[in-house]
Amino acid sequence: MVDASSSNSSKDRYRRAAAALLRSELAQRGLTYKALAERLNERRPGAETETTIKLKLSRGSFQAAFLFECLDAIGADTVVVPVRTLLQDGL
Known part of the structure; x- marks a missing residue:
């Protein structure tokens, strides 16, 4: 059985x-977060505000779809994901 606190810590x-x-x-x-919000709102009016983006990033509570939407909005064609570094350091 998986310990719930261990599972939450991993997540x-x-x-x-x-x-x-x-x-x-x-x-x-x-x-900035404000610039990201503006770009997202150009695509989907009322999508996000600077504050909602700050909250999502501070909690880390967003779906992969939001991540991809943001990457698309900022013009990211290729993203290198240093998985081990991110998991160890959290940048």
Whole structure:
């Protein structure tokens, strides 16, 4: 049987890694959360605000679809995902 706290801890690592990946991609492009919100709203009006993006990234609570939507909005064609580094350091 899997310990629930162990399972949650493992999920938290993945959540932090996903958020770190998106933060890293934004930083590489010199973009802010506000700029990301503006780009997302150009595609889907009312989609996000700077605040909702901050909250999603601070919690790491977003779906893969949101990650891909953000990557598309910022013009990311190729993303290198340093999985081990992200999981260890959380960037």
